[in-house]
Amino acid sequence: MAAKQRSLWTPSIAGQFEPSADVALLCGDARETLVGVPDGVAKLIITSPPYNLGKAYEKATELGEYITALRPILDQLIRVLATDGSLCWQVGNYVEKGQLFPLDIYYHPPAFRKSWL
Numbered sequence: 180m181a182a183k184q185r186s187l188w189t190p191s192i193a194g195q196f197e198p199s200a201d202v203a204l205l206c207g208d209a210r211e212t213l214v215g216v217p218d219g220v221a222k223l224i225i226t227s228p229p230y231n232l233g234k235a236y237e238k239a240t241e242l243g244e245y246i247t248a249l250r251p252i253l254d255q256l257i258r259v260l261a262t263d264g265s266l267c268w269q270v271g272n273y274v275e276k277g278q279l280f281p282l283d284i285y286y287h288p289p290a291f292r293k294s295w296l
């Protein structure tokens with residue numbers, strides 16, 4: 180059987196996870212779109228989740244509420260991440276009453292438990 184012809188200029192793009200596609204663009208709420216992605220297929224995940232700073236696309240909430248809201252997405256990302264994969268979870272700092280909380284710290288325990296750090 181002839182090998183699939185691949186081209187940087189004409190990639191095959193799927194609207195859902197499709198192993199034979201070069202690219203899959205899953206548009207929508209990550210809590211829903213990630214469910215359709217199989218376990219362990221992602222070698223590299225680069226994220227830019229909301230930072231809880233009260234930007235135009237978000238409503239800033241209390242720190243615990245923010246972390247809890249993002250956990251289902253993080254759990255899905257950990258599920259789809261390959262055992263030798265890497266996850267870049269790009270977040271900043273949460274500031275309340277002049278105190279600065281580096282958000283990475285709050286994500287470290289689940290990440291460490293799953294052994295992907």
Ligand SMILES: C[S@@+](CC[C@H](N)C(=O)[O-])C[C@H]1O[C@@H](n2cnc3c(N)ncnc32)[C@H](O)[C@@H]1O
Binds near residue numbers: 230
């Ligand atoms: C920090 S911004 C990302 C900015 C982006 N990297 C850029 O350069 O424009 C976070 C983005 O996540 C989106 N977002 C928030 N909740 C989401 C969800 N459940 N699923 C998918 N996207 C979400 C927001 O609408 C916002 O555009």
